[in-house]
Amino acid sequence: MTPPALRFPRPLRPGDRIGVTSPSAGASGAAATRIAFSVDWLRDRGFDVVVGECMDGTGLTSAPAPQRAAELTRMLADPDIACVVPPWGGETAIDLVDLLDWDVLAEAEPTWLVGFSDISTLLVPVTTRLGWATLHGDNLADTPYAVPDGLLHWLELASGPGPFEQHDSRLVADWVRFEQEPHATEWPRVGAGGWDVEGGGAVDVSGRLVGGCIETISHLAGTPYGDVRGWAERLDEPTIVYVEACEDHAVDICRYLHSLRLAGWFDRAAAVLVGRTSAPDHPQLTQRGAVLDALGRLDLPIVWDLEIGHVPPHLPLVNGALARVEVDGDLRRITQTLG
Structure with a gap:
């Protein structure tokens, strides 16, 4: 059965669980320090943040493609996780698009997937194949930045129907x-x-x-x-x-x-x-x-x-x-x- 062309994840609220995984590049050194700070920033705002196993920043990607695909599938399909956000982009997220379990995801309720850069490689198929709305905005590393006048934080767009x-x-x-x-x-x-x-x-x-x-x-x-x-x-x-x-x-x-x-x-x-x-x-x-x-x-x-x-x-x-x-x-x- 063809999935609906468009479904929106439920509004994100403080207390909701946010999953962190690296479908592309991971974090190490000073970058890992930044990611830990960003996780704490979300926790300070009342979110329950869980960090996955695919986070290693010593190579081109955080883990082998099958492992990254399995962790991303699991987080997106988990009814207790309302949003998934990566540390940032990378280079080769395209290596896992055909390894995601699309059948499992098609049966799941929509979950927010947030990010930009190489994460666009995942946002587009999640929207066009599953019909889930996805959020092209700050990756986790940029999430703590103050929002300039005129713009909104991605957390606000994920919080309700708008208009924004x-x-x-x-x-x-x-x-x-x-x-x-x-x-x-x-x-x-x-x-x-x-x-x-x-x-x-x-x-x-x-x-x-x-x-x-x-x-x-x-x-x-x-x-x-x-x-x-x-x-x-x-x-x-x-x-x-x-x-x-x-x-x-x-x-x-x-x-x-x-x-x-x-x-x-x-x-x-x-x-x-x-x-x-x-x-x-x-x-x-x-x-x-x-x-x-x-x-x-x-x-x-x-x-x-x-x-x-x-x-x-x-x-x-x-x-x-x-x-x-x-x-x-x-x-x-x-x-x-x-x-």
């Missing part, structure tokens, strides 16, 4: 090295930025959100684990696709976006949101040029420089949420409703 309104924060921040300060809670400001619309003018569109890190989700295109076109057809609603580049140069980003386009990711899209990036340009192609080369032919509104990626701070987005995006003069707003 967020605005352009105008903040461009930088990362704090764990070796320097493993207990940081304030993003260091390095500049100012702002959303803008390709070609100028105004945008006011609505649709179901889906997307993630270009470098990881593009490798799901054309597989059973990245069938955004099929999911959108089952929804029979417009989508809003969001993408963000981590570190690959513009030529690779261009290729990846063409791959998503050819796989039908934008067939039902009402707009595309593009995250702020520090990824390098190619001598003959900028990062914006890469997006326009692949997606400019689609005649869709493109909104640039949202806080949804590897340049902090972070604007959390719920895959599956009904979002309204408004950009008109000084108005820069995204409103999400979970239902």
